[in-house]
Amino acid sequence: MNLLDKVREAGVIGAGGAGFPTHVKLETNADYILLNAAECEPLLRVDQQLMELNTDEILKGFEAAGRFVDAKKAIIGIKEKHKSVTSKLQERISALQLQDYIEIKKMPDFYPAGDEQVLVYELTSRIVPEGGIPIQVGCVVLNSETALNIYNASQGTSVTEKYITVTGDVPNPLTVKVLVGTPIIDVLKLSGIEKFDDYAVIDGGPMMGPILENLDGYVTKKHKGFVILKKDHHLIRKKSLNLDTATKVNKSACEQCRMCTDMCPRFLLGHSIEPHKMMRAINYAITDIEGQKSAQLCCQCNLCELFSCQAGLYPKLANLHYKEMLAKLGVRYKSSKTEFSTRAMREYRRLPSKRLIIRLGLNKFDKSAPLTNSELTAKTVAISTRQHVGAPAEPVVSVGDKVDAGQTIGKPPENSLGAYIHASIAGEIVKIEKDLIVIRGD
Ligand code: SF4
Ligand code: SF4
Incomplete structure (x- = not known):
């Protein structure tokens, strides 16, 4: 199986929040492959920590994707303020002998440095045509966590986990790795808040994220952060x-x-x-x-x-x-x-x-959110069939089936844009609803 097939079957999608199926981005030839490490949404802290912890895996996933699309150059776009991550990246690029291929470009700290089209211009001086996409100017853009997932896919591991920052007006801002399908409320409670009557939760970054209408949902591969604020905060009222x-x-x-x-x-x-x-x-x-x-x-x-x-x-x-x-x-x-x-x-x-x-009135909450080994273990997970751009995945399992962690439980319809989905725990399929496949753990 080539990299594209491995990425498709591992269900890799854009982990920065957009959820576009990554294998489609690899079905092309490009001049540049770009790593979007700008993390420009205020308060979110996933990408920098991941790059410091999983430097080699991210670099290898990024390089493999770049070589696959025949990109002549791979460029990492990172803000100049992230000095320690940049040094680590530089050191490992040399150690892995990738200095002739991967280059780091430092960007000023502005919003929205991570907007795909802004990033393309900052790193290559090319302008994506209005209404267009980066490949029209020879660029493929990947997020850092997506590059990690590409590396994992190359090693045969499907996407069943997600890194999420939980932050805002909370006692314990943190970043955690959680299983896809975990109840969101369990993740939110890791912030140190138990009752949410006086709070609203932004799904994603404070700039682009919408307010979560209810807290009863489940973690998907697209989630990146939850920003918890009091209901009377100016940003919540505005949104x-x-x-x-x-x-x-x-x-x-x-x-x-x-x-x-x-x-x-x-x-x-x-x-x-x-x-x-x-x-x-x-x-x-x-x-x-x-x-x-x-x-x-x-x-x-x-x-x-x-x-x-x-x-x-x-x-x-x-x-x-x-x-x-x-x-x-x-x-x-x-x-x-x-x-x-x-x-x-x-x-x-x-x-x-x-x-x-x-x-935005967020300066009080602009703190670190350390990547923490969460104690969270989900006994039951609910895997959404609609966690990506394109058609929902169609279940390939039935109620009563036993599944292993990482096993494929849904595939996109034939000839449709979409992504595979996988069991994030071993157990039994106990319910298949319109948009969810529920697994009870062993
Ligand atoms: S949201 Fe406003 S600032 Fe951003 S692209 Fe649209 S019009 Fe421009
Ligand atoms: S007042 Fe009108 S023109 Fe001026 S920034 Fe606001 S919306 Fe735009």
Whole structure:
């Protein structure tokens, strides 16, 4: 079996939160393979710790993927503030004699340095076309944990564990490795909080993560962090607003200062996105489908809503408003541009993470979250069939079957985008529901 088949059968997906099946990224030839080690979401602490602990495995997984896609160069993008991880990487690159292939590029500490298109520009000076993907400019991008999973897949190990930071307004911020399918509430309680009546939980980083609607779910391969905050925290109140209410608020007070546009990371890459125009369209009920198509270029980084707009408005949701409208009409943005260049002020408009964290009201919680050997053992796990981009996995087991840890329990439908799923514990299949396969441990 070649690397691509091993990665597919091990169920490797983008571990940074997107969940795109990794084997699809390997079905190509590229000029560069890039390791996204920026970890730009405030408070999350998975990638740096993993790279310090599993340096060789991550480097080997990254190299193997790079060689597989014929990349002539492999570049690790890491923030310059992560000095000890960078030295460790440098030392092991030399020890493994990979210095002719893998290079480290240090990036300033700004948000969103880990946005795939921003990263591609920072590391290669190439600009992904608007509405496009990195391979269009010869790049494949992998997250650090994904590279670790590629290495594990090459050794025959499937993805049954996930690294997660649990942090926020909690006594015991930490990062843990947990089994896929573990009840989320058990993971949250490791933070030292037992009762969650006064708390809300952000699923992912504080910038892009949504609020978890209920805490009864199960860990998937996509989870990266849980940020626990009091319900009256400004960020929770802001994120709790629904699209209809935000649209009403947006109609009231936009002063068309265009800060949302001028600081937008995708606008700064030369893309045609201009959220202030979506705000204007909402305010004046402008019906200009052609002009509103650019809303589809938004990557939902949330920088405009949570930092740029001094009036506290919702330009990202204005984009979303038009995205949804255009999706209903079946209208897609088609770029007429073939060449892109960054806006003149880009270098000075990259938002320092420290300023962002203060604006978010998270500076008190910007602490280490040490990787801890968790005591958590799940007696029953529930494995989602929808933990990746693409079609849900179809069960290949039946109720009553005995399974081993690591055994395949679901596969994507034939000729569909999707990912394999595996048992994370040995036991018996006790339930198969629409979206879940439940295993009771031996
Ligand atoms: S949404 Fe905010 S930042 Fe954007 S133009 Fe209106 S007031 Fe300015
Ligand atoms: S969320 Fe706002 S800042 Fe981010 S890409 Fe969309 S419009 Fe630009």
